[in-house]
Amino acid sequence: MSANDHQETVYDFQSIEQKWQDRWLNDATYRVSTDSNKEKYYVLEMFPYPSGRIHMGHVRNYSIGDVVARYKRFRGYNVLHPMGWDSFGLPAENAAIKNNTHPAKWTYDNIDYMRNQLRQLGLSYDWEREIATCNPKYYRWEQQIFLEMYQKGLVYQKNTTVNWCESCQTVLANEQVIEGTCWRCDQAVKAREMNGWFFKITAYAEELLTDLDKLSGWPEKVVTMQRNWIGKSTGLHCDFPVDGFNQKLAIFTTRPDTIFGVTFMSIASEHPLLEILLQDNPRAQEIRDFIRRIADEKQQQANEDHTEKEGIFTGCYCINPFNGDKVPIFVANFVLMGYGTGAVMAVPAHDQRDFEFAQKYELPVKPVVFPEGVDLKTEELLEASVLPGILSDSGIFTGLDSEEAKQAIIDFAAEQGFGSAHTTYRLRDWGISRQRYWGAPIPMVNCEKCGVQPVPLDQLPVTLPEDRESQQSECAPLHQRSSFFLTSCPACGGEARRETDTMDTFVESSWYFARYTSPRFTESPLNKEEASHWLPVDQYIGGVEHAILHLLYSRFFTKVLRDLGYIDIDEPFTNLLTQGMVIKDGSKMSKSKGNVVDPNDLINQYGADTTRLFSLFAAPPEKDLEWNSKGVEGCYRFLNRIYRFVLANRESIIAGQQEIPVELNSTERDLHRKTHQTIKRVTRNIEQNFHFNTAISAVMELVNSLTALTAKDNIETVNNSLTREAVHSLLLLLCPMVPHFCAELWAVLHNGAAIDNEQWPQWDEEAAKEDEITIVIQVNGKVRSKLQVSADIDENSLQELALADENAQKFIAGKTIKKTIVVQKKLVNIVI
DSSP: OHHHHHHHHOOOOHHHHHHHHHHHHHTTTOOOOOOTTTTTEEEOOOOOOOOOOOOOOHHHHHHHHHHHHHHHHTOEEEEOOOOOOOOOOOOHHHHHHHHTTHHHHHHHHHHHHHHHHHTTTOOOOOGGGOTTSSSSHHHHHHHHHHHHHHHOOOOEEEEEEEEETTTTTEEEGGGGGEEEEETTOOOOOEEEEEEEEEEGGGHHHHHHGGGGOOOTTTTTHHHHHHHHOEEEEEEEEEEEEEEEESOEEHHHHHHHGGGGGGGGEEEEOTTTHHHHHHHTTTTTTHHHHHHHHHHHOOOHHHHHHOOOOOEEEEEEEETTTTTTOOEEEEEEEEOTTTTTEEEEOOOOOOOHHHHHHHHHHHOOOOOOOOTTTTTGGGOOOOOOSSSSOOEOOOOGTTBBBHHHHHHHHHHHHHHSSEEEEEEEOOOOOOOEEESSSSBBBBOOOEEEEEEEOOGGGGOOOOOOOOOOOOTTTTTGGGGGGGHHHHOOOOOSSSSOOOOOOOHHHHHHHHHHHTTTTSSOOSSSSHHHHHHHHHHHHEEEEEEEGGHHHHHHHHHHHHHHHHHHHSSSSSSSEEEEEEEOOEEEETTOOOOOOTTOOHHHHHHHHHOOOHHHHHHHHOTTSSSOEEHHHHHHHHHHHHHHHHHHHHHHHHHHHHOSSSSSOOOOOHHHHHHHHHHHHHHHHHHHHHHHHHHHHHHHHHHHHHHHHHHHHHHOOOOGGSSSHHHHHHHHHHHHHTTTSSHHHHHHHHHHHTTTGGGGGGGGOOOOHHHHSOSSEEEEETHHHHHHHEEEEETTOOOOHHHHHHOOHHHHHHHHTOOOOEEEETTTEEEEEEEO
């Protein structure tokens, strides 16, 4: 075939990609087992929900992870790179109801379809480790972990408020409440108290906080978000006696310096003291009506901060123990029982929310902390003063600096016996109860005689019923399925009722990364030997939207599994990469906006490698990727250029020797230098920050150098060994990004050999050095000339050449030179 024929050669991506996907699957190329002779590397992308088909966000996420996995294999690591399915949850239930099918069928059909899509992308997963969290073989171990946590006191029940639809007789998830109504029947949703199960994550609050300091491989933004979510606060815990009752109202404040400025008390509508205050209270009915109304409104509000701040006076008072002031008690819609003590001391002069509430209900405002040089007059205050200052009207603490006063006031309260120093956390215990069908059943039994009893381990898993009872749908909640909940007590053998709540789907995703280390182990949740070998995950990749809950719950579960004796690590993920979104027409791709690009269309038109290459080249991984169809076409043309060049020069590449000649002509020296510079740039771009876009750009420059030789008929003047070195290097450097393409060309050049068996190329520092470099000459900061000089020129010689330069002389002749600034290998600035 002539060179001209090769100009017409087109990369047949469809047959080539199918060929290599079949080969990798049949040969189990990416199967992995423990190997003491190699250093392990565990790379993991957050596993997907099997919604039906992958989108461009998936393509980008999984392509990033696959580049890392393939690169590390080339570097000699034993790489674990698994994939699975986060397959329980509300969308499957909704789809099953809509399509009159069972959620298991809908889910497994989607898994089959999406697995095939991922294989089409050439992702190097060890598919033998695949898991689906809806499989009883997975959640059986989750139920065992639940029971072991229960035995350790890390699981408990308490009442909680839920969304209740009277028409459907069921609890709704927040996502099922649409503008205050049920998504199924459009009836108004009411708040209802129900018993729910909780994980005691607060038992690990301090460790979760302090161990953030170990996460040097995480983005600082994510660490800060977790730190703020845990929300450690130190301050004063103090009791306010309730006037006329033998009761005390406990508060916690981080601003004890303002306690002499308290003018009212706000309590949550669920506060247990409230029922006592309402006994024989003439305003009881009015207050109960208010409580019911704000409870319903809370169920309908997506974000309570947007709710107008409201309250109602109880007619009762408490006494400020510091000054004896009689303080009115209000029920307020912004105070939550789940945070702090459920009661908030209100200091309107020094808290903006309290200030606005006081203005609305005409309550007194009393400044007690005066910033330096500021005279706070109540009648002139337009907003709260939150600055530190000197205490005023604060008893024996008057005149103290506010920071100094905080500790003095805490000490005084402790001495007097009505308060103490206290540490609290914003973090709340994790409510895991979900009153829907498609989730892992909670393995507990309720017996009237014996109370709550755990299901014995030998009776696990407690599986979901797959029958369809009478008129009920496939997704009828478990509390409507008598065949499920009617059982016998494991303690006494008498009649009992199974727990009908299922677990929050965040539970499954909080430990799946550990199960991947031994997914077929049948003796316990984890094989400790395998887990010890592979964990922690070296590189975790996913969206920043999971920065708090999923990552926090995974950290919590890791510490629990450690304390249960299954693993030996404190943190699950050593390094974290949060990739940006895929943007089109200025916004995130979504069906509702009509700006979705189907990856299948791209793969069919351009191939998986082009699709991967664009998703990696268009932007650094941590930044949003702006969709550009011309960019996809450009990536496709780039691969075809390489393909044509390799086939056109196949014989000379094969003929090249591994040994590079000692004597090189200028063209050979340029190509040799460019090859080693490219190896260096690509390696550093991947190692330092996963900037695959600049790595690909470097390879493009090398390809330009090679094709330029052909265009100028210089390829014949280059020793075959130099061409071989350049082509081998670019195929190895590009292989993590476009694996089918590089595997095919490598096989063409090496009698069918697999590129996966090769090692990553190494650069020679001497070979990568420039012979000559361009130096900019500035006069008073303006560019006036340029010099081509030896790369190892010394500073004095460079300065002399710059001062003697003909163009520079036009601007400095006859002028006084104040100084000459030399920036080695970059510029000389002559200041006149």
